[in-house]
Amino acid sequence: MENVARLLKESWALVEERGERLAGHxxxxxxxxxPELRKLFPVQMSGQRDRLLEAIVTAAQTVDDPETFDEYLRALGRDHRKYHVSADHYGTLGVALLDGLRTVAGDRWSLEYDQAWREAYASISARMLAGAEADVNPPFWxxxxxxxxxxxxDTAVLTVRxxxxxxxxxxxxxxxVEVPRHLPxxxxxxxxxxxxxxxxxxxFHVRTPAGGAGWVSGALVRRTRPGDLLRLAAPMxxxxxxxxxxxxxLCVAGGVGLAPVKALVEELTRVNRTRWVHVFYGARRPDELYALPGLEELVTTYPWLSVTPSVSDDPDFAGEHGDLAEVVARYGPWTTHDCYVSGSAAMVRATLRALAADDVPPDHIRYDTFGTL
Incomplete structure (x- = not known):
């Protein structure tokens, strides 16, 4: 498996900078x-291309970590039930994937790379199928x-049942989440x-990117109303x-990255008795700290909870100033904490670097990034 992992990473380096071409091919x-498979995909494919490449990269990077590899792929198989993917489709997907890798890599592709991806894809598809077959839940709700x-x-908070x-x-x-009325x-x-x-x-806390990009987010923020129907796929x-x-x-949340942190804090209000919980909540401007009043109300009820707000672009703000990762680093060390980080990719990367510099063990850190789709 170590040799396969090495070959996968080597070969991925040949195509990584040409991801759009790989996805298109x-x-x-x-x-x-x-041709019947086209019906399973949206009319606009750019977001789907991003997910394909993310799945390939993750598989290539975790194939030498069997536990993580297995858990991720079984969850991916459960998630793909929402696309109505059947067992027969996996063989076709594998042929198309290998053909794309060979074509984009060109003369630098080798038989060793080919065999490594065949073995990896056989393992990937087996785990995804096992995850899908073992799931007793519906493909979506x-x-x-x-x-x-x-x-x-550009921001909305909505609740759904x-x-x-x-x-x-x-x-x-x-x-x-799918908005079938607007973006099936x-x-x-x-x-x-x-x-x-x-x-x-x-x-859900939803922010649509500036400039109108992000079709699903835009539909949820601007066009969704109480009574509308959505579809929700399996949790991951x-x-x-x-x-x-x-x-x-330690919880570090930037913008709508507060969503999972808020859920964690809410869960802790039910079970926590002995652990101190420190939440750092950051944005560019004070008006973007939309959930701060609710967090401050929780602080008055639960003495183990502290909330530190910060902004980067308003020197008159009464709280902390600076990039969120810098603010968190000033309050350290965090070496003995469980750390949860959620927000934009740039914020998460900066915070992970700060925690690494603080010698926080990697297995004490969990994080999510929020893209711009």
Whole structure:
């Protein structure tokens, strides 16, 4: 397996900078091999291409970590049930993937690389199929929008109720969301912003990027109303509480990255008695700290909770100033804490570097990044 992992990483380096070309060739080949598969994908494919490449990179990077590799791929197989992917489709996907890799790598591709990807894909597809076959839940849940609150021009908080069997998520996880009325077959992941509850109600914090990009987010912020129906796919993600840990907790949240942190704090209000919990909540401007009042209210009720707000672009703000990672570093050390980080890719990378410099053990850190789709 170590040799396969080395070959996968070497060969991925040949194509990594040409991801758009790889995705384009893969889908062209896939739909040529089986034109019926085109019906399973949205009309606009750019977001789907990003997810394909993310899955390939993750598989290549975790193939030498069997436990993580297995868990990720089984969850991916469960998630792909929402696309109505069947066992027969996996063989076609493998042929198209290898053809795309060979074509984009060109003369630098080798028989060794080819065999490594064949072996890896056989393992990938077996685990994904096993995850899909073992899942007793529906491929997706229909959900009704209960409330929708606009917070400025680009942000909304909405709650939805799953209408079928209970949706079994954990605090800190995310689900894929489809807005079938406006964007059928287009899915986007969002963290659930509340802990599980008997009412089967989920809360989402959604921000649509400037300039109108992000079709699903735009539809959820600007065009969704109470009473609308959404679809929610199986929960994924490992930014969850460690039930066996007694360490104190650091949570770092930027913008709508607060969503999973809010869910974790809500879960802790039910079970925590001994752990100090420190939440750092950052944004560019004070008006973007949309959930600060609710967090401050929790602080008055739970003495183990502290919240430190910070902004980077307003020197008159009464709280902390600077990039969020820098603020967190000033309050360290965090070496003995469980650390949860959620926000933009840039913020998460900066915070992970700060925690590494603080000698926080990697297995004490869990994180999620929020892209711009």
């Amino acid at each position: 893969f889908y062209a080949r896939l739909f040529l091999l089986d 229909h959900a009704e929008v209960l409330t929708h609150e606009r917070l400025g021009p 799953a209408l079928q069997d209970p949706l079994p998520w954990q605090a800190g996880q995310y689900v894929s 077959q287009t899915w986007r992941t969002y963290s659930v912003a509340n802990a599980p509850n008997e009412e089967n109600v989920l809360e 993600g490992s930014m969850t509480l460690d039930p066996d840990s007694t360490r104190d907790i």
